[in-house]
Every structure is written in structure tokens, then in C-alpha cells.
Amino acid sequence: xxxxxxxxxxxxxxxxxxxxxxxxxxxxxxxxxxxxxxxxxxxxxxxxxxxxxxxxxxxxxxxxxxxxxxxxxxxxxxxxxxxxxxxxxxxxxxxxxxxxxxxxxxxxxxxxxxxxxxxxxxxxxxxxxxxxxxxxxxxxxxxxxxxxxxxxxxxxxxxxxxxxxxxxxxxxxxxxxxxxxxxxxxxxxxxxxxxxxxxxxxxxxxxxx
Amino acid sequence: xxxxxxxxxxxxxxxxxxxxxxxxxxxxxxxxxxxxxxxxxxxxxxxxxxxxxxxxxxxxxxxxxxxxxxxxxxxxxxxxxxxxxxxxxxxxxxxxxxxxxxxxxxxxxxxxxxxxxxxxxxxxxxxxxxxxxxxxxxxxxxxxxxxxxxxxxxxxxxxxxxxxxxxxxxxxxxxxxxxxxxxxxxxxxxxxxxxxxxxxxxxxxxxxxxxxxxxxxxxxxxxxxxxxxxxxxxxxxxxxxxxxxxxxxxxxxxxxxxxxxxxxxxxxxxxxxxxxxxxxx
Amino acid sequence: xxxxxxxxxxxxxxxxxxxxxxxxxxxxxxxxxxxxxxxxxxxxxxxxxxxxxxxxxxxxxxxxxxxxxxxxxxxxxxxxxxx
Numbered sequence: 001x002x003x004x005x006x007x008x009x010x011x012x013x014x015x016x017x018x019x020x021x022x023x024x025x026x027x028x029x030x031x032x033x034x035x036x037x038x039x040x041x042x043x044x045x046x047x048x049x050x051x052x053x054x055x056x057x058x059x060x061x062x063x064x065x066x067x068x069x070x071x072x073x074x075x076x077x078x079x080x081x082x083x084x085x086x087x088x089x090x091x092x093x094x095x096x097x098x099x100x101x102x103x104x105x106x107x108x109x110x111x112x113x114x115x116x117x118x119x120x121x122x123x124x125x126x127x128x129x130x131x132x133x134x135x136x137x138x139x140x141x142x143x144x145x146x147x148x149x150x151x152x153x154x155x156x157x158x159x160x161x162x163x164x165x166x167x168x169x170x171x172x173x174x175x176x177x178x179x180x181x182x183x184x185x186x187x188x189x190x191x192x193x194x195x196x197x198x199x200x201x202x203x204x205x206x207x208x209x
Numbered sequence: 210x211x212x213x214x215x216x217x218x219x220x221x222x223x224x225x226x227x228x229x230x231x232x233x234x235x236x237x238x239x240x241x242x243x244x245x246x247x248x249x250x251x252x253x254x255x256x257x258x259x260x261x262x263x264x265x266x267x268x269x270x271x272x273x274x275x276x277x278x279x280x281x282x283x284x285x286x287x288x289x290x291x292x293x294x295x296x297x298x299x300x301x302x303x304x305x306x307x308x309x310x311x312x313x314x315x316x317x318x319x320x321x322x323x324x325x326x327x328x329x330x331x332x333x334x335x336x337x338x339x340x341x342x343x344x345x346x347x348x349x350x351x352x353x354x355x356x357x358x359x360x361x362x363x364x365x366x367x368x369x370x371x372x373x374x375x376x377x378x379x380x381x382x383x384x385x386x387x388x389x390x391x392x393x394x395x396x397x398x399x400x401x402x403x404x405x406x407x408x409x410x411x412x413x414x415x416x417x418x419x420x421x422x423x424x425x426x427x428x429x430x431x432x433x434x435x436x437x438x439x440x441x442x443x444x445x446x447x448x449x450x451x452x453x454x455x456x457x458x459x460x461x462x463x464x465x466x467x468x469x470x471x472x473x474x475x476x477x478x479x480x481x482x483x484x485x486x487x488x489x490x
Numbered sequence: 491x492x493x494x495x496x497x498x499x500x501x502x503x504x505x506x507x508x509x510x511x512x513x514x515x516x517x518x519x520x521x522x523x524x525x526x527x528x529x530x531x532x533x534x535x536x537x538x539x540x541x542x543x544x545x546x547x548x549x550x551x552x553x554x555x556x557x558x559x560x561x562x563x564x565x566x567x568x569x570x571x572x573x
Contacts (some may be wrong), residue, residue, distance in 0.1 A: 051519075052461050054449040071444055072465075073322045073334060086334035087318040087465035090491050091543040094521025097461060457554050460513060461519060464546035470553050478560070487557040 007147070009105075009112040009122040011173045014130040018043075018111060023067055025058035027115060027165040032149060033102060034058040038065040044078035044140035045113045047100040051082070057099065102127075108160070110173060128159050128175035131185055135171055136196050140164025141203040143172075153191035156184050160195075168203070217483045219276035220380055223403040223415045224254060226297055227271050236457035238407050239275055240483055246271055267273075268417050269297045270403060283349070283379035287399045287419045296427065298416035298434045300405075304446040307382045307406035308453035308476065310414055313441050314384050314402045315376050315468040317357050323440050326360050333358040336465035343475055349380040350475050352468040376468055381481040382406055393421040400434070409484045410451045413440065450486055458489030491541040497527070498536045498549060499565040505531030516551045520544045527534040 011033060012026035023036035026045060034048045034057035046067065048056050055071040062068070066075040066083055073086040080101035082093040103114040105122050109130040113123035136143070139163050143149065149160040149172075161173040176188050211280075218240070225235045230248040237244060247253045254262040255275040262273045267282050287293060291304065304308060318336050322331025339355040355374035375387040375397070382404035387397035399419040404412050416434050454460060455477050462470055476485060510529055514534060517524045522544055528535035538545055549564050 049449045051459075052463075053466075054454075054460060055444060056447040056449065059443070059447055067323075070322055071448075072318045073331075085463065085543075086321070086331070087336040088463060088543045089335050091541055092491065094544065095542070096519055096521030361525070448501060455554065457551050458515065459553050459558065462550040462554075463543065464550060466550060470550050473554055474561075477557070489556075 008116070008118040008120070009114050010163060011122075012113050012132055012163070012171075013111045014173060015106050015109045015111055016130065017133065021062040023058055023060055023062050025056075026111075027058060027163065027171055028115065029164055030115060032056075032058060034060070034067065034099075035104065035111065035113065036062050036067045038062060038078065040065060042078055043104045043106060044080075044113060045102040045104045046076060046080050047102075049099070050074055051097055051099055052085075068205050088113065099110060110175070124173060125159065127178050128157075129178045129180070131158075131174045132189060132192070133171060133173050134192060134196055135169065136199050137168060138170055138200050139167050139206070140170040142202045142206055143199050151195075154184070154187040156180050156188050158188060158192075170199075180190045216480045217381055217406075219274060220279050220382075220481075221265065221272045221274050221282045222382065223270040223405050223413075224273050225271040226299070226415070227252065227266050227269060228297065230271070230300075237405070237413070239273065240406050241408055242275055244273070246273075254265045268401070269401070270415055270417070271294060281303070283383070285385060285399060285401070285419065286331040286412075287397070290419070292421060293419045294427075294430070296418040296420065296430050296434070298431050298438075300415045300416070301416070301435070301438055301442065303412055303414055303442050303445050304410065305412065305448070306355045306410055306451055306453050307404045307412040308481075308484040309445055309448060309451075310402065310404045310412055311378065311382055312453060312469050313445055314386065314470055315352070315378070315472060317355060317374065318467070319444070320335060320357060320359070323444055324437055327437065328359050329357060330360050333397050336463070339467065341467050341471045343452055343471065346381070350376075350468070350471050352376040352471070355468075378472055378475065381483075382412070383477060390421050392423070398422075406483060412484075450490065452486035453484055454486045454489055455482070456487065460489075491542060494542045494545055494568065495537070495539045496545050497567045498538060498545075498552065499567070500534045500536070500552055500561055501532060501564075502530075502562040503531070503560040504534055504555075506556065508556040509534065509559045512556045512559075513552060517548060520528060520547055520551075524548075524549055 007182040018037050020037050020041050021039045026033045026035035032048045034046045037043050046057055050057055050069040050206050052074050055069050060068050060070045066077055075084040076099055077083050080099040082097040086089055105112050107122050108125050144162050148162050157177040159175040161172045174192055189201050234245045234247040235342040243257045245255050250270050254264050264281050265272045272282055321331050321334045341352045344351055353375045356371055358371050360369045372389045377385040384402050386400045390396045390398040401417045403415040406412050455473055522538045522540040524536050524538040526536050553561050555561055
């Protein structure tokens with residue numbers, strides 16, 4: 001079974017890690033984007049740079065259905081269009097003032113972002129459920145040439161969605177067998193720490209060689 | 210951009226607090242050049258290859274230059290006014306362009322969002338018109354008739370007031386703020402940022418104040434200003450690009466940003482470009 | 491906010507090739523309708539139409555412009571011949 005990666009879509013977070021009315025930085029191989037969920041639960045992703053003076057929108061705050069920049073409070077809707085400029089409250093911002101937006105979808109508890117025009121929805125990854133995201137100090141290429149890892153941790157089938165975010169850093173979104181019990185999940189999570197250490201050792205060996 | 214670097218080389222920069230120089234001196238850098246600030250009478254600043262730099266002591270700080278300043282350090286007459294408390298806040302390192310540190314200090318539209326419930330609060334976010342000029346004789350940027358409503362504008366304020374402000378840029382990386390003094394109506398409290406450029410993307414910021422306030426403990430005055438500045442630091446370290454754009458082609462300055470635009474024009478005219486981005490990217 | 495119409499008269503050292511395209515791009519980023527009415531190395535006139543706060547923003551941007559241009563001043567008049 002081909003593992004996940006069409007790579008039209010990049011997995012960036014688990015749904016459980018993005019509650020309503022929050023914004024987080026989404027790490028992709030092309031850089032950081034501002035991923036947020038509105039008060040009503042709608043997901044959106046915008047370029048991580050406010051068009052006003054370049055402040056990272058991932059440092060902003062979500063209020064209602066808009067993401068506001070922390071610097072001067074410029075607010076953006078899910079399509080990236082500026083809705084309000086607090087220093088000029090009587091101005092309706094023109095459609096031209098906007099932050100780039102990216103298709104965002106969540107499926108089976110994983111949030112995916114597309115950097116271009118996706119040809120299909122993100123994969124469902126049936127048979128798995130999300131457990132946690134792990135950051136590793138190692139080049140993704142040392143973990144997997146194909147992009148994702150199917151293996152067993154603590155005797156349980158797992159799928160790790162691998163995203164290289166720099167030459168020395170990787171994010172892995174860990175999915176476990178959908179039938180895994182609560183206690184399985186705890187032991188898998190612990191085993192994942194061991195897996196992380198092994199991967200990071202590969203990096204250390206690589207540097208030394 | 211070598212020509213621009215030369216222009217900023219002949220300016221004065223803060224490099225230490227005179228009262229806090231350890232016996233072995235302070236090792237630091239100025240625009241990429243390693244220097245040591247040595248206590249003594251007189252205080253000396255020397256480069257790695259033993260060259261003595263020009264030194265002046267003012268506003269509690271040791272100031273130096275890698276070149277030959279054509280005039281003395283700018284004057285702040287309020288520093289000599291009887292009854293004023295002179296407050297050395299102490300250095301804060303910021304991973305940003307020294308020019309960005311100044312520009313942020315000149316900005317008021319961020320008060321309700323970055324300094325919430327202290328220097329500003331929603332819904333009082335509108336920025337009214339104010340005046341900005343480049344004073345030709347002193348060659349300084351001045352913004353006057355600036356007003357903003359504040360819930361707690363100073364440690365000595367007991368409630369919300371509309372605060373009057375003036376901003377002044379007397380040197381490329383130094384800025385002076387004059388604000389309504391709650392304890393002495395008619396006088397201005399003075400708050401400054403003296404910025405030491407370590408590299409184009411790293412600076413040491415030395416805030417300093419000259420206030421009329423006989424009530425508040427010194428440590429509280431210092432903590433208040435440090436708290437404000439640490440809130441600004443999280444902005445300064447997360448603006449893209451790191452360098453200060455002199456071409457706003459990828460930004461949208463509005464009328465509320467007039468002081469920042471005047472500062473950038475003044476930098477551009479003088480070719481003060483250490484820490485600046487010339488082409489918008 | 492009602493739509494205003496103004497002429498921005500930009501004066502300075504404006505001869506660089508970069509300036510007119512820069513001005514057009516900035517107006518577009520603000521969603522302003524505008525036309526360049528006059529352009530030489532020392533003066534550029536632009537007629538713009540849009541909300542007053544955005545015309546202010548256009549002035550702010552043009553006071554800086556690209557690096558190879560120096561703007562001395564911008565005059566604004568709200569009674570251009572253009573209709």
C-alpha cells in the first residue's frame with residue numbers, strides 16, 4: 001500500500017493540537033505558515049507575514065472568525081482578506097489588502113495544508129488514528145527516503161508521517177492502529193521517544209562520518 | 210553597501226553603563242568590530258588591535274564611535290533639570306536590526322495590542338493625525354502633537370488619561386520620547402532608547418529615563434520599563450524581514466505610520482543603512 | 491468611508507526607471523484606482539480615487555518609494571481636472 005505521500009498535501013498538525021480560536025505556526029519544508037482555527041471551528045492557513053509591517057501572523061490571536069496580527073491588530077478572514085485596521089476604524093480595507101491563503105483540510109484527526117492546487121483531498125489513512133507529533137533534531141532524509149515510515153512500536157502497528165522542515169529538523173506525526181487501546185497508546189508513545197533517539201543518533205553518526 | 214556603513218561609522222553609540230563597568234572591563238562589539246570598554250579615569254574603549262576610540266560619558270552611559278563624529282553627542286536638557294530622577298534600566302539584547310528597534314519605539318498604533326491595558330486598550334485604537342518634520346538645523350526627526358488614550362500610562366498615573374507625546378530621533382540608533390508627566394502637568398517625562406548595533410541583525414538596547422516621580426521605587430520604575438520593552442522584543446524578533454526595509458514595496462504603511470516613514474526617509478537621505486534592506490523582498 | 495479623488499504631486503529626484511512601475515504596483519496593493527498624469531525626472535502627478543485613508547497610505551508609500559528615487563515632498567489637491 002503506498003504510504004501517504006502524494007505531497008500535494010503536507011501534514012502539519014493533529015486536530016487535537018489546534019483547539020478553536022487558536023493559531024499555531026505550521027512547519028512545512030518551504031517555511032512556516034500561520035495555521036488557525038476560528039471560534040466556529042473553521043480551519044485556515046495564511047502566509048506567516050502580515051502585509052502591514054511583516055510581523056509573523058502565527059504570533060497573532062484569533063477572535064471570532066478572524067485572525068488578528070499581534071502588532072497592530074490588523075484582522076484577516078479565512079481567505080486572507082484584511083477585514084479591519086484598528087488604527088483606521090472607519091476604513092473598509094480593500095480586497096487588495098490580503099495575506100496569501102492555502103487550502104487546509106483535516107481528515108481523520110490530521111490537518112493538512114496544500115502549497116499549490118491539490119488534485120484530490122488529503123488521504124484518509126484508514127485503519128489508523130492520530131497519537132502525537134514529535135520534533136526530531138535530524139535531517140528527514142536520514143529517516144526515510146520515501147517520506148513516511150510504517151513500523152511497529154511496542155508491538156503496535158504505527159505510521160509516522162515525516163515532514164522535513166530544515167536540513168537538521170524533522171516533524172513526525174505519529175498515527176497508531178485504530179484498534180489500539182488507551183494503554184497501548186501510552187506504551188507506543190513511550191516507545192516513540194526511543195525511536196526519536198535512534199533517529200537523532202543517525203544524524204550524529206552522519207555528522208561524524 | 211559600504212558607503213552607507215561609513216556614514217554610520219562616524220556616529221556615537223552606547224556601549225556600557227558607566228556605573229556598572231567591572232574591573233576587567235566590558236567586552237562587546239560595535240557594528241561587527243570587537244571592542245573592550247575599560248574602566249578608569251578616563252574610561253577607554255579599545256579595539257582588538259589596540260586602537261583607542263573616541264569616548265564620551267553622558268546620560269549614565271559610555272558612548273563611543275568607530276570613526277570621527279563631527280559633533281558632540283546630542284543634548285537632552287531635561288537630564289540636567291533639578292528634581293528629575295535619572296533611571297538606568299540596563300541592557301536588553303535583541304535579535305533584530307538596530308534600526309527596527311528604533312522604529313518600533315516610534316510606533317503608537319501597537320499600544321493596545323502589544324502593551325494591552327498598560328499603554329493602550331481596545332476599543333481606543335484609532336490613531337489621529339499628528340505632525341512630523343525633519344528639523345533641518347539639528348538634523349533630527351521630530352513628531353509632535355501625538356495623542357493616545359491610555360489606561361495606565363506611567364507608574365505615577367492613577368487612572369486612564371489621554372497622553373500627549375513627542376518623538377525625537379537625534380541619531381540613527383537613538384530615540385527620545387517625551388510624554389505627559391502625570392506628577393507635573395506642563396512638564397514632559399523623558400524616556401529614551403539608546404541602541405548599540407552589534408551586527409546588522411543583533412543589538413543591545415539601553416533604555417534610560419529622566420522622570421518627575423518622587424513616589425515610585427527605583428526598582429518598580431525599572432521593572433515597568435523592562436516589562437514594556439520585553440513585550441516589544443517579541444515583536445522585534447519576529448518581523449520579516451529582519452533588516453529594516455527602506456523600500457516599502459512589500460509593506461503597507463498608513464498615516465498612523467508617519468513617524469516611521471519620516472525616520473526611514475531620514476535614514477535614506479543620510480545613507481544610514483547598517484541594518485537596512487534597500488530593495489523590498 | 492466615502493470615496494475621495496485627489497491629485498498627488500510628487501517632487502524630487504524621480505528619474506529612475508523603477509519609479510513609475512513602483513507607483514503603479516503600490517496603488518494596486520492598496521486597491522486604488524489611479525492614473526499617472528505627468529511624469530518627468532522631477533515631478534510625477536498621479537490622480538487617485540478611493541477611500542481617504544487609502545490615499546493617505548499611498549502618500550506614505552510614495553514618500554519612500556524605491557531606493558534609487560528621492561522624494562522631497564508630496565502635495566495633495568482635491569480638485570483635479572480629471573473627472
